[in-house]
Amino acid sequence: xxxxxxxxxxxxxxxxxxxxxxxxxxxxxxxxxxxxxxxxxxxxxxxxxxxxxxxxxxxxxxxxxxxxxxxxxxxxxxxxxxxxxxxxxxxxxxxxxxxxxxxxxxxxxxxxxxxxxxxxxxxxxxxxxxxxxxxxxxxxxxxxxxxxxxxxxxxxxxxxxxxxxxxxxxxxxxxxxxxxxxxxxxxxxxxxxxxxxxxxxxxxxxxxxxxxxxxxxxxxxxxxxxxxxxxxxxxxxxxxxxxxxxxxxxxxxxxxxxxxxxxxxxxxxxxxxxxxxxxxxxxxxxxxxxxxxxxxxxxxxxxxxxxxxxxxxxxxxxxxxxxxxxxxxxxxxxxxxxxxxxxxxxxxxxxxxxxxxxxxxxxxxxxxxxxxxxxxxxxxxxxxxxxxxxxxxxxxxxxxxxxxxxxxxxxxxxxxxxxxxxxxxxxxxxxxxxxxxxxxxxxxxxxxxxxxxxxxxxxxxxxxxxxxxxxxxxxxxxxxxxxxxxxxxxxxxxxxxxxxxxxxxxxxxxxxxxxxxxxxx
Amino acid sequence: xxxxxxxxxxxxxxxxxxxxxxxxxxxxxxxxxxxxxxxxxxxxxxxxxxxxxxxxxxxxxxxxxxxxxxxxxxxxxxxxxxxxxxxxxxxxxxxxxxxxxxxxxxxxxxxxxxxxxxxxxxxxxxxxxxxxxxxxxxxxxxxxxxxxxxxxxxxxxxxxxxxxxxxxxxxxxxxxxxxxxxxxxxxxxxxxxxxxxxxxxxxxxxxxxxxxxxxxxxxxxxxxxxxxxxxxxxxxxxxxxxxxxxxxxxxxxxxxxxxxxxxxxxxxxxxxxxxxxxxxxxxxxxxxxxxxxxxxxxxxxxxxxxxxxxxxxxxxxxxxxxxxxxxx
Numbered sequence: 001x002x003x004x005x006x007x008x009x010x011x012x013x014x015x016x017x018x019x020x021x022x023x024x025x026x027x028x029x030x031x032x033x034x035x036x037x038x039x040x041x042x043x044x045x046x047x048x049x050x051x052x053x054x055x056x057x058x059x060x061x062x063x064x065x066x067x068x069x070x071x072x073x074x075x076x077x078x079x080x081x082x083x084x085x086x087x088x089x090x091x092x093x094x095x096x097x098x099x100x101x102x103x104x105x106x107x108x109x110x111x112x113x114x115x116x117x118x119x120x121x122x123x124x125x126x127x128x129x130x131x132x133x134x135x136x137x138x139x140x141x142x143x144x145x146x147x148x149x150x151x152x153x154x155x156x157x158x159x160x161x162x163x164x165x166x167x168x169x170x171x172x173x174x175x176x177x178x179x180x181x182x183x184x185x186x187x188x189x190x191x192x193x194x195x196x197x198x199x200x201x202x203x204x205x206x207x208x209x210x211x212x213x214x215x216x217x218x219x220x221x222x223x224x225x226x227x228x229x230x231x232x233x234x235x236x237x238x239x240x241x242x243x244x245x246x247x248x249x250x251x252x253x254x255x256x257x258x259x260x261x262x263x264x265x266x267x268x269x270x271x272x273x274x275x276x277x278x279x280x281x282x283x284x285x286x287x288x289x290x291x292x293x294x295x296x297x298x299x300x301x302x303x304x305x306x307x308x309x310x311x312x313x314x315x316x317x318x319x320x321x322x323x324x325x326x327x328x329x330x331x332x333x334x335x336x337x338x339x340x341x342x343x344x345x346x347x348x349x350x351x352x353x354x355x356x357x358x359x360x361x362x363x364x365x366x367x368x369x370x371x372x373x374x375x376x377x378x379x380x381x382x383x384x385x386x387x388x389x390x391x392x393x394x395x396x397x398x399x400x401x402x403x404x405x406x407x408x409x410x411x412x413x414x415x416x417x418x419x420x421x422x423x424x425x426x427x428x429x430x431x432x433x434x435x436x437x438x439x440x441x442x443x444x445x446x447x448x449x450x451x452x453x454x455x456x457x458x459x460x461x462x463x464x465x466x467x468x469x470x471x472x473x474x475x476x477x478x479x480x481x482x483x484x485x486x487x488x489x490x491x492x493x494x495x496x497x498x499x500x501x502x503x504x505x506x507x508x509x510x511x512x513x514x515x516x517x518x519x520x521x
Numbered sequence: 522x523x524x525x526x527x528x529x530x531x532x533x534x535x536x537x538x539x540x541x542x543x544x545x546x547x548x549x550x551x552x553x554x555x556x557x558x559x560x561x562x563x564x565x566x567x568x569x570x571x572x573x574x575x576x577x578x579x580x581x582x583x584x585x586x587x588x589x590x591x592x593x594x595x596x597x598x599x600x601x602x603x604x605x606x607x608x609x610x611x612x613x614x615x616x617x618x619x620x621x622x623x624x625x626x627x628x629x630x631x632x633x634x635x636x637x638x639x640x641x642x643x644x645x646x647x648x649x650x651x652x653x654x655x656x657x658x659x660x661x662x663x664x665x666x667x668x669x670x671x672x673x674x675x676x677x678x679x680x681x682x683x684x685x686x687x688x689x690x691x692x693x694x695x696x697x698x699x700x701x702x703x704x705x706x707x708x709x710x711x712x713x714x715x716x717x718x719x720x721x722x723x724x725x726x727x728x729x730x731x732x733x734x735x736x737x738x739x740x741x742x743x744x745x746x747x748x749x750x751x752x753x754x755x756x757x758x759x760x761x762x763x764x765x766x767x768x769x770x771x772x773x774x775x776x777x778x779x780x781x782x783x784x785x786x787x788x789x790x791x792x793x794x795x796x797x798x799x800x801x802x803x804x805x806x807x808x809x810x811x812x813x814x815x816x817x818x819x820x821x822x823x824x825x826x827x828x829x830x831x832x833x834x835x836x837x838x839x840x841x842x843x844x845x846x847x848x849x
Binding site for chain 2: 360368369372387
């Protein structure tokens with residue numbers, strides 16, 4: 001039986017008919033009674049980029065985990081045909097051996113080891129006859145792979161000293177070192193600069209030519225339309241549609257993903273904020289602030305009711321700037337004024353006391369208590385108010401939490417639900433809800449919609465806009481220019497720690513922002 | 522027909538999920554009950570009131586230590602110094618008492634000694650960011666060293682009746698240490714559930730960085746946590762001195778490991794943030810019941826050590842299985 005199949009394989013590969021290198025047929029997956037994937041179909045052809053699309057929670061990650069051997073489909077839950085053989089992988093190691101490589105969204109590098117070790121990790125290191133590692137060969141091999149990607153990184157560098165973007169390059173290099181036939185990229189550009197994205201696309205084009213089939217996951221439409229050949233859309237664990245990318249457009253894809261029409265991105269109605277400036281005090285005024293590492297002598301003002309976008313490339317110091325304002329990083333110079341009064345902020349606690357709220361960049365590590373319920377995450381800042389003689393009143397806490405959950409439209413089964421089990425968008429709403437309870441005057445948001453699906457993104461934009469209307473001064477850091485352009489009244493552009501340019505909403509365009517962000521004067 | 526079968530499977534799966542949740546919640550309690558049931562049949566006199574009270578009395582010291590340890594482990598830390606603090610606070614309080622100072626004062630001094638060295642642990646852990654393991658490994662050694670220095674290496678006999686009452690006395694037929702343990706657990710339950718401090722402990726265990734960015738005074742909270750663990754170790758030291766009628770520099774050897782084992786048996790995750798004080802008391806009781814049962818069955822102390830070691834490894838294994846089942 002087996003041999004017959006093998007012969008068939010040969011015939012197929014010789015005849016060069018366009019049969020897929022990998023075919024998933026009717027894949028289903030259930031976790032303890034909950035159906036996560038239902039009857040999914042996916043076909044991958046050699047040398048194509050296949051965009052896998054869907055909102056968060058649509059089942060993309062689970063599908064990838066099945067594809068890469070981390071999960072097995074249910075019994076009778078469909079089959080995977082790889083190179084014309086029906087396969088079941090015992091685990092990710094076997095899948096990798098067979099030529100299926102994954103670049104995960106969250107980096108999986110060993111930070112204490114060198115670049116070369118990380119790249120070649122999982123392959124056999126070159127050894128001499130005594131079984132000792134030949135380090136020169138290791139470095140050389142790693143360097144070759146890096147070169148093939150056009151990267152000049154030194155393979156002897158320790159990974160923890162690299163920027164996130166550079167680490168991403170290492171991650172991709174590692175995936176390439178396996179000589180993959182199928183390469184899965186899960187939001188590979190999330191933390192890359194435009195230049196690095198260009199580089200990545202060149203690499204992808206190169207891989208396409210070599211016949212690698214690439215599964216590409218991204219929330220960024222422009223990327224999808226630039227590099228993909230075909231697409232597959234999932235929604236709520238079900239297969240919705242597949243087809244050539246040429247026969248669709250962004251609006252159509254969004255419609256398939258969310259199951260309803262969306263007026264592209266959220267556009268805020270802004271008032272022209274000029275007349276007010278004279279008679280109102282700025283809610284937040286920053287004078288010549290610097291930190292130890294990047295931020296150099298930054299000054300700006302934000303007025304109540306204003307949303308100011310903070311644009312710039314990765315590493316420009318945006319996160320550092322708002323962390324310094326919030327007291328999470330040490331300030332080495334300059335002053336901060338809230339409502340016209342100078343305040344002394346040396347810790348997040350001081351900032352909170354002066355009415356400054358901060359939604360951090362990394363939701364899971366810095367924003368949430370994943371071990372706790374939605375209710376407790378929402379109420380953590382406000383616990384003080386629910387004390388009577390030192391004792392917490394859980395009944396009142398429940399009521400307040402339920403109120404905020406409703407107010408912000410957080411989708412939960414109950415307020416007791418673990419926050420870890422929510423989707424990215426709902427988690428972000430929980431973080432924002434927490435800050436609303438302290439009645440802040442200034443809201444600092446760091447990448448508020450990163451890794452959030454389009455539907456939730458729009459909702460978060462609406463929440464931000466509503467908060468501004470209620471009189472908050474909002475500073476938003478975002479790497480997505482359409483987002484910055486969509487919600488900001490004014491835009492500050494940072495470059496290498498300095499405030500490079502101040503743009504009004506009217507004059508700002510993506511091109512202008514990028515011009516100043518890359519150091520244009 | 523087909524529809525029927527799918528219903529059955531999802532029902533099965535749902536029961537499976539519910540069973541898992543019940544196991545997560547009550548697993549260790551079920552094991553404790555089963556253990557007691559087995560011992561009721563195999564170990565002579567196990568179910569007699571005097572023996573049950575004996576078990577409770579014997580676990581009371583470990584119980585008090587494990588309550589403090591629960592707090593520490595919930596923050597993601599560890600406290601290896603509690604056994605040494607038991608010795609030092611016992612020696613100090615007994616010496617002060619023997620100097621003719623009122624026992625209430627000497628007992629308070631014992632508690633303060635514990636709280637002080639706990640605070641030192643907390644200070645280094647919170648302010649210098651040294652791993653708690655290293656900091657308390659240091660105090661594990663130097664605190665016991667101090668106990669030897671102060672006592673000259675010899676046990677010091679205590680004559681105060683209050684000491685003896687705390688360690689070996691009875692109130693309404695029930696040994697005093699049991700009251701002390703019960704009060705500690707009720708207090709700790711209240712602290713964890715109904716105070717800001719308690720919720721901050723969980724928050725820090727979940728993510729220290731997130732806690733800091735939420736305005737929680739992380740350093741201060743950690744110092745309180747280690748001080749409290751030290752204070753409870755001091756209390757255990759005083760009770761133990763009362764039971765032994767003496768302050769001994771060799772007292773409490775290895776107690777920290779029993780306390781940690783009980784906390785983990787009770788379902789508290791070593792990575793912090795997850796766990797309940799109700800679990801810890803069950804962990805304490807399981808360890809006590811096992812050792813009592815083995816004694817009743819005439820298993821020698823040496824073999825008891827072997828069994829205890831196995832139980833500790835089994836506990837960590839269970840902890841890992843639990844966290845895996847939760848991550849799905």
